[in-house]
Amino acid sequence: MDIPDISPERLVSGLVRLLTVEPDGEDHFHGRRKKGGIGRVFGGEVIAQALNAAQATVEEGRAAHSLHAYFLRGGSEEHPCDLQVARDFDGGSFSNRRVVASQQGRPILNLTASFQKHEEGLSHRDAEMPDVPGPDELEPEVDVRRRFAETARPEARHHFLGPRPVEMRAVEGRHWMNPQPAPPRSHSWFKTVAPLPDDPAIHRAILAYASDMTLLGTCALPHGLSWARGEVISASLDHAVWFHDDFRADEWLLYATDSPWSDRGRGFNRGRIFTQDGRPKALATVYKDLVKKLNGKRQARARATVTLERSLLGLYTCRSYQDRFWDDVHAAVQAGQTPDIMFV
Secondary structure: OOOOOOOHHHHHHHHHHHHOOEEOOOOEEEEOOOOOOOOEOOHHHHHHHHHHHHHOOOOOOEEEEEEEEEEOOOOEOOOOEEEEEEEEEEOOOEEEEEEEEEEOOEEEEEEEEEEEEOOOOOOOOOOOOOOOOOHHHOOOHHHHHHHHHOOOOHHHHHHHHOOOOEEEEEOOOOOOOOOOOOOOEEEEEEEEOOOOOOOHHHHHHHHHHHOOOOOHHHHHHHHOOOHHHOOEEEEEEEEEEEEOOOOOOOOOEEEEEEEEEEEOOEEEEEEEEEEOOOOEEEEEEEEEEEEEEOOOOOOOOOOEEEEEEEOHHHHHHOHHHHHHHHHHHHHHHHOOEEEEEEEO
């Protein structure tokens, strides 16, 4: 099996098209589906589509400065994504939008984004760029993936060989390659493999998309486990991004990630993104759940389904309600059941 020959320009234009949403009525949009993927929608994809839907309802001159998303259930690449936007607030300087992404009438993600018109203000930066090798000193990812695919599980091999519109170059090596425990810290350079249009909203969407890469595995590093070897099953709970400044996603950006905590079936990961000249550009934080140790064996499929009916308002407004909810989900999985979550 070899890597398909697709030009970098075609890969990047395909990604931009995938993340661009189509209007369908007032504040309603359709997100395209990715064909020929792994079956499950990549979290960064639906985050970027939801951000673009929110951006489309904001007046010109207001840029996203933060987003907060909750993953409710896994999405399928078999179906497009419906995106409904609520215009919660429009003030003199800020606008707030709430987006519900659904498939076949069932919500898969809730996202809230805040937008601000450009303003001057007090400025300081207290984020030192890590001292790591530059991207030109590291092995291209296509070579790393081709080598790893030779030893990967047959059903996962195509995932490593497929061409990608965003290239990652890992300083310490990709977490799924190393079976040895390591400190929960990682550094990766990334950029699109071809130039992007100049629209800053496209660059923010691409960064939101890429911020869901490499981050998940950081909390598994101290345990020497990898999803690529069938040792971990994981799912994202929530994802937050703060955009601090302007940047280009088609120029090298450094993603410095760490995981200060993992326990109770959950892992907490966070990251900082820098431009190559050392300016901090964005802060991304992800909270992951159901990171499960499998002791080198695949987890048996759940034998039964249990329905968990929960209040969507409660999940939005009450942290203790959120904690109880995820405890119930974790208990169901531990009991060998598949939780079917219904929001009311």
